[in-house]
Each structure stands twice: as structure tokens, then as C-alpha cells.
Amino acid sequence: MIPDPERRKRGEAKFEELTGRGPDALRAALAGLAPDAAEYVVEIVYGEMYQRGGLDIKTRQIVTVAALAAMGNAQPQLRNLVRAARLAGWTEAEIVEVFMQLAPYCGVPVMMNGLEAARQAFQDLARSP
Amino acid sequence: MIPDPERRKRGEAKFEELTGRGPDALRAALAGLAPDAAEYVVEIVYGEMYQRGGLDIKTRQIVTVAALAAMGNAQPQLRNLVRAARLAGWTEAEIVEVFMQLAPYCGVPVMMNGLEAARQAFQDLARSP
Amino acid sequence: MIPDPERRKRGEAKFEELTGRGPDALRAALAGLAPDAAEYVVEIVYGEMYQRGGLDIKTRQIVTVAALAAMGNAQPQLRNLVRAARLAGWTEAEIVEVFMQLAPYCGVPVMMNGLEAARQAFQDLARSP
Amino acid sequence: MIPDPERRKRGEAKFEELTGRGPDALRAALAGLAPDAAEYVVEIVYGEMYQRGGLDIKTRQIVTVAALAAMGNAQPQLRNLVRAARLAGWTEAEIVEVFMQLAPYCGVPVMMNGLEAARQAFQDLARSP
Amino acid sequence: MIPDPERRKRGEAKFEELTGRGPDALRAALAGLAPDAAEYVVEIVYGEMYQRGGLDIKTRQIVTVAALAAMGNAQPQLRNLVRAARLAGWTEAEIVEVFMQLAPYCGVPVMMNGLEAARQAFQDLARSP
Amino acid sequence: MIPDPERRKRGEAKFEELTGRGPDALRAALAGLAPDAAEYVVEIVYGEMYQRGGLDIKTRQIVTVAALAAMGNAQPQLRNLVRAARLAGWTEAEIVEVFMQLAPYCGVPVMMNGLEAARQAFQDLARSP
Numbered sequence: 082m083i084p085d086p087e088r089r090k091r092g093e094a095k096f097e098e099l100t101g102r103g104p105d106a107l108r109a110a111l112a113g114l115a116p117d118a119a120e121y122v123v124e125i126v127y128g129e130m131y132q133r134g135g136l137d138i139k140t141r142q143i144v145t146v147a148a149l150a151a152m153g154n155a156q157p158q159l160r161n162l163v164r165a166a167r168l169a170g171w172t173e174a175e176i177v178e179v180f181m182q183l184a185p186y187c188g189v190p191v192m193m194n195g196l197e198a199a200r201q202a203f204q205d206l207a208r209s210p
Numbered sequence: 211m212i213p214d215p216e217r218r219k220r221g222e223a224k225f226e227e228l229t230g231r232g233p234d235a236l237r238a239a240l241a242g243l244a245p246d247a248a249e250y251v252v253e254i255v256y257g258e259m260y261q262r263g264g265l266d267i268k269t270r271q272i273v274t275v276a277a278l279a280a281m282g283n284a285q286p287q288l289r290n291l292v293r294a295a296r297l298a299g300w301t302e303a304e305i306v307e308v309f310m311q312l313a314p315y316c317g318v319p320v321m322m323n324g325l326e327a328a329r330q331a332f333q334d335l336a337r338s339p
Numbered sequence: 340m341i342p343d344p345e346r347r348k349r350g351e352a353k354f355e356e357l358t359g360r361g362p363d364a365l366r367a368a369l370a371g372l373a374p375d376a377a378e379y380v381v382e383i384v385y386g387e388m389y390q391r392g393g394l395d396i397k398t399r400q401i402v403t404v405a406a407l408a409a410m411g412n413a414q415p416q417l418r419n420l421v422r423a424a425r426l427a428g429w430t431e432a433e434i435v436e437v438f439m440q441l442a443p444y445c446g447v448p449v450m451m452n453g454l455e456a457a458r459q460a461f462q463d464l465a466r467s468p
Numbered sequence: 469m470i471p472d473p474e475r476r477k478r479g480e481a482k483f484e485e486l487t488g489r490g491p492d493a494l495r496a497a498l499a500g501l502a503p504d505a506a507e508y509v510v511e512i513v514y515g516e517m518y519q520r521g522g523l524d525i526k527t528r529q530i531v532t533v534a535a536l537a538a539m540g541n542a543q544p545q546l547r548n549l550v551r552a553a554r555l556a557g558w559t560e561a562e563i564v565e566v567f568m569q570l571a572p573y574c575g576v577p578v579m580m581n582g583l584e585a586a587r588q589a590f591q592d593l594a595r596s597p
Numbered sequence: 598m599i600p601d602p603e604r605r606k607r608g609e610a611k612f613e614e615l616t617g618r619g620p621d622a623l624r625a626a627l628a629g630l631a632p633d634a635a636e637y638v639v640e641i642v643y644g645e646m647y648q649r650g651g652l653d654i655k656t657r658q659i660v661t662v663a664a665l666a667a668m669g670n671a672q673p674q675l676r677n678l679v680r681a682a683r684l685a686g687w688t689e690a691e692i693v694e695v696f697m698q699l700a701p702y703c704g705v706p707v708m709m710n711g712l713e714a715a716r717q718a719f720q721d722l723a724r725s726p
Numbered sequence: 727m728i729p730d731p732e733r734r735k736r737g738e739a740k741f742e743e744l745t746g747r748g749p750d751a752l753r754a755a756l757a758g759l760a761p762d763a764a765e766y767v768v769e770i771v772y773g774e775m776y777q778r779g780g781l782d783i784k785t786r787q788i789v790t791v792a793a794l795a796a797m798g799n800a801q802p803q804l805r806n807l808v809r810a811a812r813l814a815g816w817t818e819a820e821i822v823e824v825f826m827q828l829a830p831y832c833g834v835p836v837m838m839n840g841l842e843a844a845r846q847a848f849q850d851l852a853r854s855p
Contacts, residue, residue, distance in 0.1 A: 082645040114848075115822045115841050121829055125641060126314045129598040136307040143269065144276035148312050148320075151277035153412030154798030155835035158315070177373045178265040183277050184379055185255045186287070188575040190413035191277075196373050203372075211387040243590075244564045244583050250571055254383060258340040282670030283540030284577035306631045313637055317833040319671035325631050332630075384572045394565040398530065405531035406538035406570050406578075411799030416573070435760045436523040441535050442766055443513045444545070446704040448800035449535075454760050461759075469774040501719075502693045502712050508700055512770060516727040541669030542706035642830045652823040659785065660792035664828050664836075667793035674831070694781040699793050701771045702803070707793075 082121050085128075089120060092128025099131065099138065099165050142166040147179060150195035151187050159195065163202035173203055211250050214257075218249060221257030228260065228267065228294050271295040276308060279324035280316050288324065292331035302332055340379050343386075347378060350386025357389065357396065357423050400424040405437060408453035409445050417453065421460035431461055469508050472515075476507060479515025486518065486525065486552050529553040534566060537582040538574050546582065550589035560590055598637050601644075605636060608644025615647065615654065615681050658682040663695060666711035667703050675711065679718035689719055727766050730773075734765060737773025744776065744783065744810050787811040792824060795840035796832050804840065808847035818848055 097103045104123050111119045131141065142165050149159040166176055180195035226232045233252050240248045260270065271294050278288040295305055309324035355361045362381050369377045389399065400423050407417040424434055438453035484490045491510050498506045518528065529552050536546040553563055567582035613619045620639050627635040647657065658681050665675040682692055696711035742748045749768050756764045776786065787810050794804040811821055825840035 082641070083648055111841065114845050115825070117826060118822075118829075118837055118841055121826065121837070122834060125598070125645075126834065129641075130311060130314055132599055133307070133310065136304050136311065140272065140304075140308075141311050144272055144308050144311060145315055147273035147276040148280035148316055149835070151280035152316060152798070152833070152835060153410070154839060155315075155833075158835050158838065175265050175269075177376075178262070179269075179273050180373070181262065181375060181379065182259060182265065182270050182273060184376075185259055185572070186274055186284075186575050186577070187277055187281060188410070188413075188573050188578070189380060189384065190407070190410060190416050190573070191575070192376055192379070193416070194412060196369065196376055200372050211383070212390055240583065243587050244567070246568060247564075247571075247579055247583055250568065250579070251576060254340070254387075255576065258383075261341055278577070281540070281575070281577060282668070283581060284575075287577050287580065306634075309631070310633060310637065313634075314830070315833050315835070317668070317671075317831050317836070318638060318642065319665070319668060319674050319831070320833070321634055321637070322674065323670060325627065325634055329630050388569060388572055391565070391568065394562050394569065398562075398566075399569050401527065401531055402534035402566050402569060403573055405534040406574055409535035409538035410574060411797070413573075433523050433527075435763075436520065437527075437531050438760070439520065439762060439766065440517060440523065440528050440531060442763075443517055443701070444532055444542075444704050444706070445535055445539060446702050446707070446797070446800075447767060447771065448702070448794070448797060448803050449704070450763055450766070451803070452799060454756065454763055458759050469770070470777055498712065501716050502696070504697060505693075505700075505708055505712055508697065508708070509705060512727070512774075513705065516770075519728055536706070539669070539704070539706060541710060542704075545706050545709065646827060646830055649823070649826065652820050652827065656788065656820075656824075657827050659789055660824050660827060661831055663789035663792040664796035664832055667796035668832060671831075691781050691785075694778070695785075695789050697778065698775060698781065698786050698789060701775055702790055702800075703793055703797060 082117070082125055084117070084120055085124060088124045088128040091132065092123040092126075095127040095131050096123060099127070099142075099168065100161065101164075101168055139169045139171065142169040143171060143176075143179060146176065146195075147183060150180065150183060150191050150198070153191065153194065156194065156198055159198040160202045160205075163199050164205060167202065167206055173199070211246070211254055213246070213249055214253060217253045217257040220261065221252040221255075224256040224260050225252060228256070228271075228297065229290065230293075230297055268298045268300065271298040272300060272305075272308060275305065275324075276312060279309065279312060279320050279327070282320065282323065285323065285327055288327040289331045289334075292328050293334060296331065296335055302328070340375070340383055342375070342378055343382060346382045346386040349390065350381040350384075353385040353389050354381060357385070357400075357426065358419065359422075359426050397424075397427045397429065400427040401429055401434075401437060404434065404453075405441060408438065408441060408449050408456070411449065411452065414452065414456055417456040418460045418463075421457050422463055425460065425464055431457070469504070469512050471504070471507055472511060475511045475515040478519065479510040479513075482514040482518050483510060486514070486529075486555065487548065488551075488555050526556045526558065529556040530558055530563075530566060533563065533582075534570060537567065537570060537578050537585070540578065540581065543581065543585055546585040547589050547592075550586050551592060554589065554593055560586070598633070598641055600633070600636055601640060604640045604644040607648065608639040608642075611643040611647050612639060615643070615658075615684065616677065617680075617684050655685045655687065658685040659687055659692075659695060662692065662711075663699060666696065666699060666707050666714070669707065669710065672710065672714055675714040676718045676721075679715050680721060683718065683722055689715070727762070727770050729762070729765055730769060733769045733773040736777065737768040737771075740772040740776050741768060744772070744787075744813065745806065746809075746813050784814045784816065787814040788816055788821075788824060791821065791840075792828060795825065795828060795836050795843070798836065798839065801839065801843055804843040805847045805850075808844050809850060812847065812851055818844075 108119045149155040184192040237248045278284040309321045313321040366377045407413040438450045442450040495506045536542040567579045571579040624635045665671040696708045700708040753764045794800040825837045829837040
């Protein structure tokens with residue numbers, strides 16, 4: 082993407098609103114390697130997609146949880162999205178039930194990977210709500 | 211699975227409730243080849259998983275749509291689930307927005323495959339609501 | 340799934356018969372988080388699918404090993420299934436040769452992931468046969 | 469791969485032995501586009517991998533069927549391998565049961581894709597056994 | 598994404614430059630269903646990512662071809678990208694050789710799917726260069 | 727594959743030329759478990775595929791990087807190929823830009839997994855160039 086300071090600001094605010102923390106950890110992880118990749122997430126995902134109407138945030142978070150679990154190569158992102166789903170109002174029990182629902186469609190490993198990400202996200206939130 | 215007549219009955223009723231039609235087409239497609247596979251869907255998916263509480267049907271359908279789109283090898287099932295999501299109360303615009311939401315996480319092909327399945331499901335419903 | 344005490348008992352017995360140990364570790368891993376997910380494995384996988392006839396257990400285990408390796412998001416399950424394949428009568432050399440067979444069809448990473456799971460499962464069995 | 473006439477001959481013979489027909493259709497499909505790709509299959513897959521000992525052909529075919537089904541992007545190859553599995557001695561019912569076995573591990577779409585490939589392969593064999 | 602008329606214009610120009618035709622077919626395919634999805638491709642992919650420096654277009658096209666082939670759920674996009682790779686200066690023989698290179702890493706089905714997309718794209722270009 | 731001493735020698739030389747180190751680590755990792763799997767890589771990948779003409783090594787390495795990133799189950803191989811891509815002449819910035827290019831086509835997790843492999847490979851090379 083092409084950096085856009087205004088969009089970045091808007092993305093940072095949405096990132097913080099939805100995850101309860103700013104993009105500092107993301108930026109630190111990519112600093113010195115690929116700073117634009119962090120801004121891709123901040124600007125495109127949070128500065129554009131999450132700004133859209135037509136679907137409430139609570140629904141956006143749970144469908145993203147389901148898709149990341151089904152993809153199978155996205156454990157760190159899945160953990161972050163489970164956290165975001167909790168902050169959007171889904172209960173722990175509901176998120177667990179999503180992975181139960183996916184079991185027959187996606188297979189036991191997707192259910193298990195989802196639950197492992199959930200376990201980590203729930204612990205993260207218990208430590209620093 | 212092991213056939214269970216009572217569970218089958220319960221599954222058939224839930225199948226019809228959620229898809230607006232019974233499992234006849236599914237059974238016809240597998241007749242003479244793998245009748246137990248049809249009953250696996252009827253009994254395990256509709257006779258057990260969709261009987262569970264803890265998550266409303268509307269949410270179950272949209273997370274399954276998202277997961278099937280992300281899997282990438284499930285176009286016929288995705289088409290059926292988009293239909294079911296419509297029947298559960300999601301609007302066409304909301305379902306389209308789900309695939310927009312998934313684009314940055316899963317990539318353009320997942321968005322496009324999802325929209326193609328949606329186009330077919332919306333036409334199916336327009337023909338025989 | 341809907342819990343069924345009789346099916347659970349049958350599943351536990353089959354689980355122990357096929358893996359050489361009961362579902363205690365599985366249940367412990369999911370306790371407090373998603374106990375029903377453990378019972379999904381016990382009841383649906385071991386209480387229903389592995390109860391079916393038409394294919395001997397030895398074949399069931401090796402095709403499941405192949406499929407989990409090809410899926411690519413199932414290392415813990417693959418490790419468990421390699422163990423189960425050994426207990427069903429496949430030799431270490433035969434299991435290794437399965438991953439060689441898959442190499443041209445699935446690519447080198449699938450072969451390597453399969454062999455890594457095999458290495459761990461063979462060590463597990465050497466420690467506690 | 470680097471073409472090797474002796475290996476090609478060996479591969480052609482094994483190809484015919486295992487599929488009941490030579491690699492003519494494969495070569496025709498790739499003629500004028502990528503003739504080496506056909507020889508990759510003939511030489512590497514049939515001229516090398518299927519020449520190996522340590523695992524009988526019947527097992528090689530069924531694990532390859534399972535892996536191709538799980539991969540999800542290999543319907544034409546899966547159809548060919550189901551055919552080859554039949555020729556190696558697996559019954560139609562056993563092959564169908566393999567896809568039933570995979571259902572809880574890989575999800576309903578993998579079972580359905582496998583059964584669709586099986587239906588086509590069984591029809592191919594009924595037409596020209 | 599959030600529509601941005603200037604970015605759209607920039608994206609249209611880049612789209613036409615790289616594919617030899619404007620985004621009309623893409624827009625027509627999504628008209629009445631998901632017009633924003635077409636603009637996501639025009640604005641985000643062509644209006645932002647392909648505007649970036651640091652990697653020449655010829656390289657961008659061939660790595661995208663490789664990635665889409667490996668994903669396995671992106672045949673229409675792969676066909677378009679093979680076309681774009683030809684227009685960026687890769688010869689037919691080089692593109693075919695890319696799929697040969699991927700064979701041992703990704704498996705025979707990825708090679709075959711890639712070659713099928715290439716066959717179609719080469720024919721498209723022969724018809725309307 | 728069937729071991730071939732001459733091809734093995736040729737493969738070892740190419741392996742060392744392209745990775746800057748011989749296949750000792752690969753062989754050690756598979757010793758006592760699956761020595762033929764190491765030779766599959768040495769002989770088929772380096773003794774045959776990388777011996778082919780029609781595409782320069784620099785291009786072969788970067789398309790393989792893209793494909794392994796998109797596959798999602800190949801982090802160790804991806805790390806090795808990023809290293810090889812550096813040795814073939816790609817700069818760190820160009821490799822990072824490849825993962826940026828893939829983001830809209832494959833999704834954010836593929837970009838992130840690619841960057842993580844890159845970070846590790848760049849550190850490996852900084853330690854022992």
C-alpha cells in the first residue's frame with residue numbers, strides 16, 4: 082500500500098478501539114524488517130476495512146475468527162482475533178461453541194487449533210483485561 | 211457414524227428447518243454410492259451439532275460460511291450455507307460484506323469464490339424462495 | 340454433538356484399544372475450556388466412526404495418517420495417528436515409506452512434516468511402549 | 469527432472485501396470501505446452517517412486533487417495549488414483565469407507581469431494597474396465 | 598476499503614497497463630452483487646500494491662503466479678496472472694518452467710493446475726493479443 | 727526415488743552452490759529415520775530440477791519462496807529458500823517486498839509467515855554469511 086498519514090491515524094484509533102491496545106507490539110515485531118507490513122495492517126485492515134458499514138463489528142470479528150481457524154496457517158492472528166471477539170462482546174462459551182460448530186465442516190484439527198488459540202487469548206485477557 | 215433412526219428423524223427436521231428443503235437432493239446425489247455419507251450429514255451435522263445450544267442458529271450459519279470460504283475446497287457446501295444464512299436472517303448485503311471483511315485476511319481468491327457461491331445461492335432463492 | 344453416555348463408554352474403550360491409553364490426556368488438555376470438544380473426539384470419532392465395519396483398523400489408521408499429513412495444519416493429531424498406526428501393525432519403515440510415497444503428490448514439506456511427526460511418535464513409543 | 473530414456477521406459481511400464489492404460493492421455497493433454505511435465509509424472513512418479521520396495525502397491529494407492537482428497541486441489545488426480553486403487557484390489561465399498569473415515573478429521577467437503585471423484589472413477593471403470 | 602476516486606483512477610490505469618485491458622469484465626462480473634469487491638481489486642491491488650517501488654513489475658507478476666498456483670483455490674486469478682506475466686515479459690517456456698520448478702515443493706497437482714491455467718491464458722492471448 | 731550415485735554427487739554440488747553449505751544438516755536430521763528422504767531432496771530437487779535450463783536460478787529461488795509462503799505448512803523450507811534467494815542475488819528489501827506483494831492475494835497471515843521466515847534467514851546469514 083501507499084502510506085497515507087490520515088488513514089494511518091484513523092487505523093490506529095480503530096486498532097486500539099477493537100483490540101484494547103495500540104499497534105505498538107505489531108510495529109515492534111516488524112521494526113527494522115518490514116515497517117510497511119505493520120502499516121498495511123493498520124491502514125488497510127483497520128483504516129479501511131473495519132471502517133466500512135454494512136456489518137457490525139461483533140459479526141466482523143466472529144467471521145474472521147472462523148476464517149482464520151479454517152485457513153490453518155494463522156495461529157498468531159487467530160489468537161489476536163479471538164481476543165478481539167471477546168472485546169466485541171462474544172462470551173468465552175460462544176467462541177468455544179464456534180469451534181464446535183466448525184468441527185464437522187473443517188475437521189478435528191481446525192477445532193483443536195481454534196481452541197488452543199482461544200485458550201491463549203482467554204489467558205491473555207485474564208492477565209491484562 | 212452408526213445409523214440411529216431417532217437421530218435421523220431429528221436431523222431431517224432440523225435440515226428442513228434450516229435449509230427450507232429436506233435432504234432428498236443430498237440423498238439422491240449419494241444414492242447407490244455412499245448412502246451413509248448422506249446420513250453422516252443428516253445425523254451428525256443436523257441431528258447433533260445444530261441441536262446444540264450456546265450459540266444461535268444465525269451465528270452458526272455465518273461462521274460456517276466464513277470457514278467454508280476460507281477452506282477453498284468447498285464451493286457446493288459454501289453455496290448451500292450461503293442459502294442457509296439467508297434463511298437464518300442475514301441479508302444479501304451482509305453476506306457480501308462478510309466476504310469483503312475476509313479479503314485482507316484470506317486473500318482476493320477467497321473473496322471471489324465466496325461471492326461466486328453467493329451469486330448462485332441468491333439466484334437459487336430468487337427462483338424458488 | 341449431544342452427549343450420549345453409552346456411546347461415550349464405547350468410544351473410551353475403542354480409544355484405549357487403538358491408542359494404548361485412555362482419553363485422559365485429551366480431556367485434561369480441554370478441561371475448563373471445552374470439555375465437549377474432547378467428547379466429540381471420544382464419541383463421534385471413536386464411538387461412531389471407528390466402530391464401523393467395511394474397512395479394517397490397520398487401513399483406517401494409515402489413510403488417516405496420509406490425510407493429516409496432506410492437510411498441513413494437524414501436527415499433534417498426525418503424531419497421535421502415527422502412534423496409532425504403529426499399534427495397528429504398521430512398521431516404522433512402512434510409515435516412513437508412506438511419507439516418501441506422498442512426496443511427489445504433496446510436495447517436500449508434507450513429507451518432512453510427516454517424518455517429523457513420525458520421529459516424535461516413534462520416540463514416544465520407545466519411551467512408553 | 470532430466471530426461472532419462474531407460475527410466476522413462478520403466479515408468480511407462482509401471483504406469484500401464486498400475487492404471488491399466490499407458491500415459492498417452494497424459495502426454496496428449498500436455499503436448500505442445502509442457503511435454504516435460506508428462507515425463508515428470510512418468511519418470512519421477514512411476515519410474516522412481518512406484519519402483520521402490522518397502523510398501524506394497526495396494527497400500528501406496530490408498531494412502532495417495534487419502535492425501536489427494538485431503539489436499540483439496542487435486543480432483544483430476546484423485547479420480548485417477550481412485551481408479552488405480554480399484555485396480556490394485558480395493559473394492560468400491562472400501563474406497564467409499566475411506567472417505568467416511570476421513571470425514572471427522574478433514575471435514576464434510578473432503579468426504580464429498582472424495583466421493584465425487586470416486587463416482588466418476590467407478591463409472592470410468594464400468595465403461596472401459 | 599473506503600472508495601477513493603483518485604486512487605480508483607490510478608488503479609484503473611495500472612490495471613490496464615498490466616493486463617492489457619481495463620477492469621470492465623471484473624466490474625461486469627460483480628455488478629449488482631458486490632461492486633465494492635471490484636473496486637477493492639482496482640484500488641487496493643492496482644491502486645496501491647502495484648504502485649509500490651522496490652520490486653519490478655516482472656518479478657511481482659511471476660511471484661504472484663507461483664503463490665496463486667500454490668494456494669490451490671484460485672484458478673481464475675491464476676489464469677489472469679499468467680496472462681499478466683506474459684505481458685510483463687516472461688515467455689511461455691519460462692512460465693511453464695516455473696510450474697516444473699514448483700512440482701517437487703508443492704506436488705504434481707499444483708504443477709498440473711498451473712499448467713492448465715497457463716494453457717488457457719496462452720490461448721486467450723493468441724486470440725486477442 | 728531410486729538412489730543414483732552420480733545424480734547424488736551432482737545434487738550435492740548444486741545444493742552447496744545454491745545454499746552455501748552441503749546437505750549435512752539435512753542428512754543429520756533424517757539419519758536413523760528416513761535417509762532416503764534426504765536423498766530425495768538431494769537427488770530429485772538439486773540433482774534434477776535445479777539442473778534444468780529454461781529459467782535462471784535467481785528466478786527459481788524467488789518463485790519457490792512465494793509458493794512455500796502461500797502453502798502455509800512449510801516454514802522450515804521457506805526459511806531455507808529465503809536464505810537461498812539472498813545467495814542468488816535478491817536483496818533483503820526485495821524479498822520483503824515479495825511478501826508485501828502477496829498480501830492482497832494470499833492474506834495477511836501469509837505475509838506475516840513469510841516475514842517471520844525472512845527474519846530468521848536474514849539472522850542466519852548475518853551470523854554465518
